[in-house]
Amino acid sequence: MKYIKFFLVGILFGIVMSKAEIISWYRIYEMFKFQSFHMYGIIGSAIVLGMISMFLFKKKMVKTFKGDDIHVMPKKEGLSRNLLGGILFGLGWALAGACPGPMFVLIGKGVVSILVVIFGATLGAFFYGLFKDKLPN
Amino acid sequence: MDFIMQPWEWYVAGPVISFVMFLLYYFGERFGVSSNLETFCSIGGAGKFVNYFKIDWRENLWNLIFIAGSIAGGFIASNYLTTTDAVAINPQTVKDLADIGIMNAGQTYLPDEIFSIDTMLTLKGFAILIIAGFLVGFGARWAGGCTSGHAIVGLSNLELASLIAVIGFFIGGLIMTWLILPLIF
Numbered sequence: 044m045k046y047i048k049f050f051l052v053g054i055l056f057g058i059v060m061s062k063a064e065i066i067s068w069y070r071i072y073e074m075f076k077f078q079s080f081h082m083y084g085i086i087g088s089a090i091v092l093g094m095i096s097m098f099l100f101k102k103k104m105v106k107t108f109k110g111d112d113i114h115v116m117p118k119k120e121g122l123s124r125n126l127l128g129g130i131l132f133g134l135g136w137a138l139a140g141a142c143p144g145p146m147f148v149l150i151g152k153g154v155v156s157i158l159v160v161i162f163g164a165t166l167g168a169f170f171y172g173l174f175k176d177k178l179p180n
Numbered sequence: 181m182d183f184i185m186q187p188w189e190w191y192v193a194g195p196v197i198s199f200v201m202f203l204l205y206y207f208g209e210r211f212g213v214s215s216n217l218e219t220f221c222s223i224g225g226a227g228k229f230v231n232y233f234k235i236d237w238r239e240n241l242w243n244l245i246f247i248a249g250s251i252a253g254g255f256i257a258s259n260y261l262t263t264t265d266a267v268a269i270n271p272q273t274v275k276d277l278a279d280i281g282i283m284n285a286g287q288t289y290l291p292d293e294i295f296s297i298d299t300m301l302t303l304k305g306f307a308i309l310i311i312a313g314f315l316v317g318f319g320a321r322w323a324g325g326c327t328s329g330h331a332i333v334g335l336s337n338l339e340l341a342s343l344i345a346v347i348g349f350f351i352g353g354l355i356m357t358w359l360i361l362p363l364i365f
Contacts, residue, residue: 048207049242050249056200057253058261062184063193066254067267068290072277075350075357078270081190086331088194089201093336096202107208116210118334118341119324125341128322129330129348135315136349137356138308140290142327143213143320146313147247151254154290156300156309163313165224168217170314171321172232178322 060148068140075137123179135167185263201332209242212329214320216243265289281365293365308364315352323348 063085064070074082099105100113107113118125136142139160141149146164149157171178188196201211218233219240227234269286277285282293292299299305320326323345325334331349334342 046242046245049204049209049245050252052200052203052207053246053249053251054253054256055196055249056246057250057255058257059188059193059196059200059253060250061254061257062188062261063190064187064267064289065193066289068294069267069269069273069277069286071353072357072361073269073273075353076273076276078273078276084190085194085197086327088191089198089332090335092195092198093201093332094338096198096205097337100205105206108206109208111208113205113208115205115333115337117337118330118339118345120341122344125323125330125344126348126351128319128324129345130319130352130355131315132319132323132326132345133349133352133354134356134360135312135317135319135352136327137353137361139312139316140294142316143217144247144250144326144328146316147213147250148254149290151251151256152258152289153255154295155297156295159300159306159309160313160316163310164214164317164320165217165220165313166310167314167317167319168214168321169221169226169230169233169317171318172218172221172226172230175232175322 056144057148057151060145061152066141066145066148066152071137071140119180121180127179135164184261187268197332198336201328201336204246207242210329211333212243212325213247214317214326214329215240216247217317218321219244280362319352 060066070082073079097115100115103112146157146161204211219237222233222235222237265288267286267289274285282291294308300309323330330342330345335346
């Protein structure tokens with residue numbers, strides 16, 4: 044039963060991604076062409092409000108529903124890792140027109156071919172695990 | 181109900197996404213979609229080949245449930261909360277896409293030149309889908325996050341690592357959009 048809340052939050056996420064057309068390939072292309080404010084407004088406003096959430100978590104003004112402190116795990120530092128990994132991700136994001144969240148939402152929309160993209164993404168994650176010790180950090 | 185049925189503006193969507201992130205932390209977890217790809221590897225037995233994937237994937241079950249919910253959300257939105265599949269993109273974007281061989285942009289939700297079943301069943305079409313996915317999966321895990329974990333959580337948390345990653349996302353995205361896509365179609 045404790046998982047139902049995550050399913051419900053996921054439904055909200057899937058609906059907003061669909062309704063704001065974030066899962067449309069065209070919106071991503073348009074963003075990288077700088078021809079619309081839409082995606083920048085979405086990501087920007089999410090971040091600005093996110094900063095408020097982070098502030099409330101750090102000041103312990105908001106705790107988990109169980110009353111525990113909320114710690115946000117910092118991302119791994121490393122110029123090569125973040126920049127080179129980021130560039131590969133960006134190439135794929137602009138080609139697929141979808142990052143991992145939208146890929147799943149598109150299944151719900153009935154887009155069969157997105158399963159091939161998700162398979163590719165899983166393969167990519169596997170190959171990262173295979174070669175991670177040989178990659179620069 | 182009109183408000184729901186229309187496409188949602190950025191100033192509705194951004195706050196809702198931020199609220200999703202807030203709820204996941206409030207429920208004691210975190211916001212990051214691409215780590216599910218590693219969980220898939222673990223479930224598929226990748227731990228037999230690579231120690232990195234030897235994890236107890238049940239610890240990430242909540243995140244799998246979250247993406248299952250997002251699939252349901254996509255189904256609900258497209259079947260019950262939407263009147264048209266058209267996407268009102270910039271007319272200039274439509275023109276630019278026609279110039280590189282992607283026709284009727286915005287009249288459907290996704291371009292047939294990439295996502296139709298017919299395209300998927302060609303060698304080139306299949307390769308594009310696999311390669312795009314591979315880059316997303318490999319890149320996201322190398323960078324340690326995707327748009328959710330780095331762009332939204334990381335930047336909200338004022339992390340330098342995430343700023344570098346997001347700059348990388350844009351370098352890659354701009355190269356693909358401006359230089360590579362025109363050569364593909």
